Amino acid sequence: MTVQDSGRQDSSRQDSSREGSSSLWVGASQGIVRVLLVEDDKVDRMAFERLIQKQKLPFACTSVATLQEALGVLEGIRGGPPFDVVISDYNLPDGTALELLERGVDLPVIVITGAGGEEIAVHAMRAGAFDYLIKDLDRQYLKILPITVENALRARRDQEELRVLSHAVRNVNEAIYIFDLDGTIIYVNDAFTRTYGWSSEEVLGHNVSMLVAESEVSLRDQSADLPAMAGAQVEQSHRRRDGRVFPALVSFSNLYDERGLERAEVAVVWDISQRKRSEQALRESEERYALAARGANDGLWDWDLRTGEIYFSQRWKSMMGYSDEEIGGSLDDWLRLVHPEDVEHLQAHLEAHLSGSTPHFESEQRIRHKDGEYRWMLARGLAVRDSEGNVYRMAGSQTDITERKEAEQQLLHDAVHDTLTRLPNRALFLDRLGSALARAHRRPEYLFAVIFLDLDRFKLVNDSLGHMVGDELLVALGQRLAQCLRLVDTVARLGGDEFAVLIDDLDRPEDALEVSHRIQQELKRPFNLAGHEVFANASMGIALSSTGYERAEDVLRDADTAMYRAKAQPEQRPVVFDPAMHASAMVLLRLENDLRRAVDRGEFELYYQPIVSLEDRQLWGFEALVRWMHPERGLVSPGEFIPLAEETGLILEIGCWVLEEACRQTADWQQRLKHRRPVHVSVNVAAQQLTHMGFLDAVDQALDSSGILPGTLRLEITEGVMMESPELARVSLQRFRQREIKLHIDDFGTGYSSLSQLHTFPIDTLKIDRSFVANMNGKGENHAIVRTIVALAKTLNLEVMAEGIETAQQLQSLRSLDCEFGQGFLFSRPLPRDEAESLLTAEEIPT
Secondary structure (H helix, E strand, O other), X not given: OOOOOOHHHHHHHHHHHHHOHHHOOOOOEOOEEEEEEEOOOHHXXXXXXXXXXXXXXXXXXXEEOOHHHHHHHHHOOOOOOOOOEEEEEOEEOOEEHHHHHHOOOOOOEEEEEEOEXXXXXXXXXXXXXXXXXXXXXXXXXXXXHHHHHHHHHHHHHHHHHHHHHHHHHOOOOOEEEEEEOOOEEEEEXXXXXXXXXXXXXXXXXXXXXXXXXXXXXXXXXXXXXXXXXXXXXXXXXXXXXXXXXXXXXXXXXXXXXXXXXXXXXXXXXXXXXXXXXXXXXXXXXXXXXXXXXXXXXXXXXXXXXXXXXXXXXXXXXXXXXXXXXXXXXXXHHHHOOEOOOOHXXXXXXXXXXXXXXXXXXXXXXXXXXXXXXXXXXXXXXXXXXXXXXXXXXXXXXXXXXXXXXXXXXXXXXXXXXXOOXXXXXXXXXXXXXXXXXXXXXXXXXXXXXXXXXXXXXXXXXXHHXXXXXXXXXXXXXXXXXXXOOOOOOEEXXXXXXXXXXXXXXXXXXXXXXXXXXXXXXXXXXXXXXXXXXXXXXXXXXXXXXXXXXXXXXXXXXXXXXXXXXXXXXXXXXXXXXXXXXXXXXXXXXXXXXXXXXXXXXXXXXXXXXXXEEOOOOOEEEEEEEEEEEEOOOEEEOHHHHHHHHHHHOOHHHHHHHHHHHHHHHHHHHHHHOOOOOOOEEEEEOOHHHHHOOOHHHHHHXXXXXXXXXXXXXXXXXXXXXXXXXXXXXXXXXHHHHHOOOEEEXXXXXXOOOOHHHHOOOOOOEEEEXXXXXXXXXXXXXXXXXXXXXXXXXXXXXXXXXXXXXXOHHHHXXXXXXXXXXXXXXXXXXXXXXXXXXXXXXXXXXXX
């Protein structure tokens, strides 16, 4: 067997080499080490005894050979002599050293292992052994044994010292806690629990960082250099168990073993909350003093109220350009320089502080400089009272705040003015309008008017000439509007290309119209902008105070309503608001709200108007027309809600529903009436649908989900929509054609299309507008137009369809011109689904 020294044994030898023999057996009683040796091998026992004699070790050894003998000796330790250390072989005739350790022996136990080596030694250490030695053939382990015994005695002594230290500090008034080198709390005294609120069980084993407020660095970080600075004190923010933070003065000291190695750290804590409060009060007092001292950099004044004299420092006088001799020493000399509008303000603040109403004096006022200009000054001061509370002195400072006040005034100006035109903005306009309303309430004869002005086709200027030119136009327009008004009037830019004019104190209502006409005349002159000559037109609405208003917002709202009425008129003339316009606007608003809800509530229905073959009057298909069944108003005319849907964008959602429902219903008829020729359906497409990126996907979805027969869906697009963006329309129509969708040009002949481009579009049918059909009696102009349209269709190999057929004569004329298809009240009005289905079984459509 070879010698195997554990790492623990190496450490022991190193420790011993540092300490020297003078520190041996420090834990023994009177220098004698009482050893209980548990060893069944006589040779090993004799070797141990020879070691004692040879090295003259102060060991008093009691030897036993079995586990039971050892337990018997140890259990009777109270009546017999105590031991300092137990040395036990691991394998005993009646057990192992582990069983000895399991009995909870309150002595350091050193285990000697043979067979099993390191693995058995590890088990022994986990069971509570102080150390282990591994037997070797030449018994070299015995040389290490005295050092191991010394270390065991030292560890036991340290434990005793800790117990003594704990007892000593338990009743100290200051909070004390001890933590090891890892920052783990290993002891707290009773004062600690009173100070922090934690019990010992709640903190022992936890890191000291739990005591420090989150804003502090951990205690270990702050005390890292304490071994070199014993007795150091630091101030920290600690926290109690309830979360409250308190200022703490912490004194750190280190615990060392006999080798000079740091074992732990002791912290003594004083709660310095009261001291901190006193320091804070002192600091606040010093800050007040510092404020007064900084004031000395400006101007100081000192007023003796018993004599009435005021001392003004040289700086106080020079701030306003005066020398010492030019300003006297009384309150009147001060007030004489103050702006007349601010004198009363300054005196009121002085009196408020002198009477005790305010804790300190502070006032801003304008003071006349020697050059005649006024400067803004901030005066501060504090009164001094005697024991009876009477003021006998007041002193303070004066600061020039002219730049700050100018900056504030500029900010205030910017807050209520438009940054581009520098005109008043909406906020300032409403404020002045509110003042005008207040005057109107006080004076029944007082009259004013508001003109709401909106540029026409302003977007065209931006798109063609650029936004910089557009901004120049807005600035120039604001200047021209101001030139048309009096000084008492107000022109404001509300945003974008919208302006408002407040005409104040009118003699008669007609004066407002005269001002608007003057503005119109001014706008007829061209604007020269960046080398471009630009003409601007504007729509104007007028609201008169005689209508009777309570709120400024209502006046502006009604002027805006009148402006939109003016914009809708073909002739450019201002419109004066009347209450009927507001009622109409409210009706339109309610209709818009109802329309939005109608999409979610499913209040729309499809009606189907028959399309008839004029040759044999056979039903060829239907045009699907949407109807709105309003829950309160009943059937709402498409002419009333379709334009509103287009304006609000709801036409996209409504149009998708119409497309899906028309395809679904037509597919159902096609499936159930297979014996007849397939029925076709036409669906109208709005301009917003045609240009919307998702419309093609909506068409594909309707085709796929319904199962409608290919070639039986027809989309009707007005020629105005098609010609508004020909290239985009051409691309979209070509995509529809690829899906076998037939395409109709609706309302053809109304004058929008270019005949030179007509043949380039992939269309199938021309629909003659009803206005031509209605007036084609005889051989007049409309008859010639219809004949031309039919001839054009034949030339382009297109089908032709007439809409709005109401009389037999119209039918006969269209048939004579070889028009193929038609629809109108002569055949049928638009029908609900069930009535339309009954026509599918008829031989021909009655007329």
